[in-house]
Amino acid sequence: MNVLLFWPVMPNSFWSYQETLDLAGLRATNPPLGLITVAAMLPPDWNLRLVDRNVCAETEADWAWCDLVIISAMVIQKADFQALIQKGVALGKKVAVGGPYPTSYPDVAQAAGAHYLILDEGEYTIPMFLEAIARNQPSGIFRSAEKPDVTQTPIPRFDLLNLDAYLAIT
Template structure:
């Protein structure tokens, strides 16, 4: 199986820093962490290519190479997604969609062959099983929240890390709050689920070992959703960073009640967070 994973173009919004990236000689701000992680869940004997349209050109020849095209996207990428689907249709390629956009609006994408919705740890395995047996359904959907301690390391070998301003890791999914402007509770639930401390240190090791130094985005929508657990991680992360002369400058997203927890702020600062 030749699988092409595509991360669509992000328009000029909060998520896109295209016009300033040229000053630091980078092509994209953030890596397609979701697709890199999904790639690690695919069969080992598959040939896999990943094209991040924010960092590289998507050619017709690359689309024609693939047996299946997997698109992972946020809602903001809808316009680019529709253009990709149209191109794939003209070349008669099988299209598979997943991620927040397809999970939120599956009814919009009737021209997509297969939809792998919700969280891939739960819905990708039955898709792969049915693909092997030749009995695929169109929609794979399951609102069960997976244990993310089983989530594999991202496939960093599929991208050129030097074209990005920052790398990324994920520590938790879900948020205990219900802000009216946010869809995270719908996508990932209200109970924060976290990776183990050992698992996180392996993710840091993997980035360190491939030579990354600099900005590292912990992409959680609320890094402090489980404050007790995150403090245990930070106590492990501080000596890891110190032993390597602080190779990563960390930043993340968190609710404003962070300001009420002095210990947590001190731990984050000591671990290398600057924003």
């Protein structure tokens, strides 16, 4: 399975420190730690590419390569989040979403066309999602009220990042 992981554009705001980043020759304040942690929970035989759209844009070749798109987002990223879902669906890709925004507002992701909603704590809901994929389930909403023991969460996939693009790795 070829998976394209997306971290949507963070709009310029007081909190984005864009002027500081420009002076330092950097692209973003922090990497998408949640998304690279999700990557660590995916099967080791899956091929992964991560696109942090605050660092660089994806190519049409990236879209052509992937079988599945996984997007994580916060509320401030909602415009790009919805656009990525819609593009993935328009290109005939299966689209899975997770993170704080779709967990809080799952209807937005569904309305945009997302096939899989991996909500709440990924330590519990990613295995549910993977089981659905293994059963060729075409869509699903995966939720759990349980809270994970974060000492058991795998080490994030830092190898998927361009570490030189970030102000801090926190």
